[in-house]
Amino acid sequence: MNGPHWLERTTDAGLGCYVHVPFCDRICPYCDFAVVRYEGAQLQRYLTALIQEVASSSREGPLQTLYIGGGTPSALPRASVQLLLATLFTRFRTEPGTIECTLEANPGRNEADLGSWRCAGVNRLSIGVQSFDDAELHRLGRAHTGAQAMAFYEAARGAGFTNVSLDLIAGVPGQTVDAFAQNLATAIRLDPDHVSIYGLQVEEGTPYARWRRRDPRAFCGDDMLAAMLECADATLTAAGYVHYEISNFAKPGFESAHNTGYWRQRDCVAFGMSAAGYEQGLRYRNIRDLEGYCAAIERAGSARCEEEHLEPEARLGEAAMLALRTSRGIDAQDFERRFGVLITDVFAHAARRCIAAGLLEQDRSGMRLTARGRLLANSVCAEFLEPQQTHVVTH
Ligand code: SF4
Structure with missing residues (x-):
């Protein structure tokens, strides 16, 4: 299998870029990320702030990797994705198509935009499938069905994406090891280039935490979760994927260069609400709420709320x-x-x-x-x- 091998073209001395898009159509009951419900008026203000923050960065390019995460970046209007990417490529003097550029996408929406994302420079899609089982997806509070996830994946391939990653969750409430194995089998049949497996984490303050307090037996225990992760390791490895990081499997040459940069402490500039960056030993994070982030950028051009210089x-x-x-x-x-x-x-x-x-x-x-x-x-x-x-x- 001949992957794009972005990883071999990146160095520890290079620069990555992470951009956070916090909008989601609805908030999943297990989610602890910095997210807000999608709303047109807020979106416009946020994008303006984001572009201002990018413009005022003191860091010079070119970039080696670019990662648009969230949230659900794929929920943005097509023109907003194009504007955001054009701003980033121009500001950091980077030629679209010469670096790994990932967009996180959720199935069931914006399929018609796939071609425009490619034209704007996206060459890697990370699709939040989580499960192919409709009952599991319902319990996760996801808006899509298993059939929509498969259709979205096929549409991505049809639009010419040759580097596609799927996310799956292990330990969905009520899920058995066999049911999880079914999800893996379906993923392998689709033949993605990269698979991320996340064990469900129940975070305090989420609706799932309240559910688990009411009914702990609905959630899978440590032994069952370990069995699922062992199953993922055995099944995906047998199917030709390399288990190159705890939660990540890739066909040779399709390892995520952006995330590998993070695991190797490569510098990474970060923009957007709650975004965390790392530059020459300085770790920093932006304000986590939308209003606070936008107001800080409008007032001062920066929304940093935490900085730590690592000795x-x-x-x-x-x-x-x-x-x-x-x-x-x-x-x-x-x-x-x-x-x-x-x-x-x-x-x-x-x-x-x-x-x-x-x-x-x-x-x-x-x-x-x-x-x-x-x-x-x-x-x-x-x-x-x-x-x-x-x-x-x-x-
Ligand atoms: S789609 Fe992802 S980021 Fe958005 S609420 Fe659900 S889990 Fe959180």
């Missing part, structure tokens, strides 16, 4: 945590080059504990999670957040 030790710990999410893991040579340390020194205690628990493996080339470690990744990654020695040099 070298913190960058090293974070780099380890992010690298462990990937199948490559912590690469010994790479860490020595980037931070001037031996991982066997700075992570000796954490590695010993995790290897003894069967969660990590280590050889001369580095350290990576075992299959069991992937299921408990958050606990393993937390062990690596604080390296042991302080003589870290960042390049």
Whole structure:
């Protein structure tokens, strides 16, 4: 399979860009993202603010990857997507078609816009399918059906998209391992280039959290969720996908260059409400509510509400945590080059504990999670957040 290999054309010294589009037709009851109900008047004000924020960025291009996420960016009117992309490509002196440019899309709407997105420079679609089962989709509060998800995928292929990713959720209330396996089988039959599998997280403050308090048995337990994720690993790997990150599978050459940049601490400028960026050790985030974001941009041209300058030790710990999410893991040579340390020194205690628990493996080339470690990744990654020695040099 000959993928676009955007990943091979990107470097750690390059620049990514994330743009947040918070609008959704309706808010799913499990969603904890920064989202608002789609409404025309708000949309216009938001787009104007977004374009002002892009224009006032001090960062120079070109970009290596561009990711329009949300929310539901595909719900924007066609002209708004075109304007937004043209603004970004022009501002960062980047030729459309020369970089990986992803748009997140939900099925059941705006199929007629697929061709215009391609013309505007989008060459990778990430489709929020979540399930092909109508009863599961209903419980998730999604607006589309399984048939609409399949039709949207086929329409994307028909419009010429050669790099398409599907998102599926594991652990939908009431879902069995067999039912989840059915979703995987349907996804594999469609033959996408990339599949993301997310275990359902129930976040406080959402309608799902209230539902789980009322009826905990409606939700799948840790063992069942682990069985689903193991099923995804076995099934997708057997179908030729590479499990290159905890939640992500790709045909060779179709790994997400944008997300890989994030896992490798590449600089990424970020625009829009709640958007989080990272530039030369500075991590920042914008205001999370729509009114606050727009008002701040209109008043001052910036909506940053959090900034954290990561000291070298913190960058090293974070780099380890992010690298462990990937199948490559912590690469010994790479860490020595980037931070001037031996991982066997700075992570000796954490590695010993995790290897003894069967969660990590280590050889001369580095350290990576075992299959069991992937299921408990958050606990393993937390062990690596604080390296042991302080003589870290960042390049
Ligand atoms: S479509 Fe996605 S971003 Fe929008 S409310 Fe549902 S889960 Fe959240």
